[in-house]
Amino acid sequence: MNSFVFESSHPEDTGELASRLAGLLFPGAVLTLEGDLGAGKTTFTKGLAKGLGIKRNVNSPTFTIIKEYSGGKLPLYHMDVYRLGDQEEDLGFEEYFEGEGITVVEWAHLIKDQLPEERLDIEIVHIENDRRQITFSAKGESYLKLCKELFKNESNSA
């Protein structure tokens, strides 16, 4: 009931969906991104940045766990916690979650105990070639409302 499934057949589809989502986000929104390496988590984040009006190129923060992008309608905090492994290190994530900006966390399960209860979980599954299945799971009313708006013209709630 709180899940919405989107089929992407191109990197551009994924980017466009993320850009549309960006237009609906509210200050302080938290998004998690799960999926294997190469699934499209960073591609999604790039689309999100574009939708927020951020001009700088977003890339995978290999050595930096948190990158901040300003210049858009809201700041974007891009986290890739892959490198943390299972240590659940606390790098002051909460300050970002509670901040004005949009937080996107790749590999969020690695810091699951530190995530806010209300958030939008996004899972990307590689189907074949350029096809991806993207599932949105809303945790909390405001995210549910947002998903309903994002998918209002499609019949893909699960």
Ligand code: ADP
């Ligand atoms: P991750 O951050 O999950 O490791 P990336 O976004 O860095 O993944 O890489 C995904 C790769 O897959 C990119 O090279 C992208 O162009 C490609 N790709 C192919 N089809 C899609 C699709 N439908 N959605 C997203 N990425 C796709």
Ligand code: MG
């Ligand atoms: Mg990535």
